[in-house]
Amino acid sequence: GENVEQHPSTLSVQEGDSAVIKCTYSDSASNYFPWYKQELGKRPQLIIDIRSNVGEKKDQRIAVTLNKTAKHFSLHITETQPEDSAVYFCAASINDYKLSFGAGTTVTVRA
Amino acid sequence: NAGVMQNPRHLVRRRGQEARLRCSPMKGHSHVYWYRQLPEEGLKFMVYLQKENIIDESGMPKERFSAEFPKEGPSILRIQQVVRGDSAAYFCASSQAGTIVNEQFFGPGTRLTVL
Numbered sequence: 001g002e003n004v005e006q007h008p009s010t011l012s013v014q015e016g017d018s019a020v021i022k023c024t025y026s027d028s029a030s031n032y033f034p035w036y037k038q039e040l041g042k043r044p045q046l047i048i049d050i051r052s053n054v055g056e057k058k059d060q061r062i063a064v065t066l067n068k069t070a071k072h073f074s075l076h077i078t079e080t081q082p083e084d085s086a087v088y089f090c091a092a093s094i095n096d097y098k099l100s101f102g103a104g105t106t107v108t109v110r111a
Numbered sequence: 112n113a114g115v116m117q118n119p120r121h122l123v124r125r126r127g128q129e130a131r132l133r134c135s136p137m138k139g140h141s142h143v144y145w146y147r148q149l150p151e152e153g154l155k156f157m158v159y160l161q162k163e164n165i166i167d168e169s170g171m172p173k174e175r176f177s178a179e180f181p182k183e184g185p186s187i188l189r190i191q192q193v194v195r196g197d198s199a200a201y202f203c204a205s206s207q208a209g210t211i212v213n214e215q216f217f218g219p220g221t222r223l224t225v226l
Contacts, residue, residue, distance in 0.1 A: 001169075004153075006153075034214075034215075036217075042219065043115075043202065043217040043218060043219045043220060044154065044202070044217045045217070046214050046215075046216075049214070089153050089154065097142065097144065097159045097166070097167065097206075098156050098159065098167060098169075098170075099144075099146075099154075099156060099215065100156065101146075101153035101154045101155070102153050103151075103152055103153045104151075104152070104153050
């Protein structure tokens with residue numbers, strides 16, 4: 001099955017700086033890569049996703065890049081704010097329903 | 112739109128008891144997914160259901176766990192004879208159709224504690 005690895009497990013950044021989270025996947029057939037944000041005790045919420053026919057996607061301060069050859073994808077958050085503090089999960093899917101998640105990155109934005 | 116609803120939010124069971132977790136998908140959604148999240152870990156896929164059908168249960172433990180999504184009413188994840196290792200947060204998600212086309216929306220989760 002699909003195996004998704006996520007790094008780093010924790011990330012502390014100064015407010016206003018950028019944060020980058022990287023994920024690798026094992027199955028070259030994976031074709032959908034969402035990113036979820038989960039605040040403490042709350043539900044995961046989709047923040048951005050990318051499909052395998054696209055190399056990069058941006059939504060305001062958040063961007064995702066995909067390198068299919070290397071089988072890795074990354075989340076970039078620019079101009080970080082305290083409300084960006086949360087756990088971020090990457091995921092990959094080789095069909096249209098089963099998401100394989102990374103272990104998560106705890107992001108702390110220092111004011 | 113009330114979103115995906117799960118109940119109970121917290122459930123405490125003693126070893127050997129049964130746990131029943133309920134999930135009501137968003138209005139208009141006919142696809143339901145269950146995930147388990149252990150502390151400090153990501154979500155693990157358990158099962159994918161459509162109305163009255165189990166499509167993929169490859170992530171379900173072979174014993175004690177079952178899931179259903181009846182024609183009427185919520186989806187149910189049932190854990191029989193719970194053990195301490197079953198303690199986790201169980202999230203369900205729903206979508207209008209397959210994930211490639213439609214986002215999976217998550218519920219607030221049920222936190223199961225087995226004493």
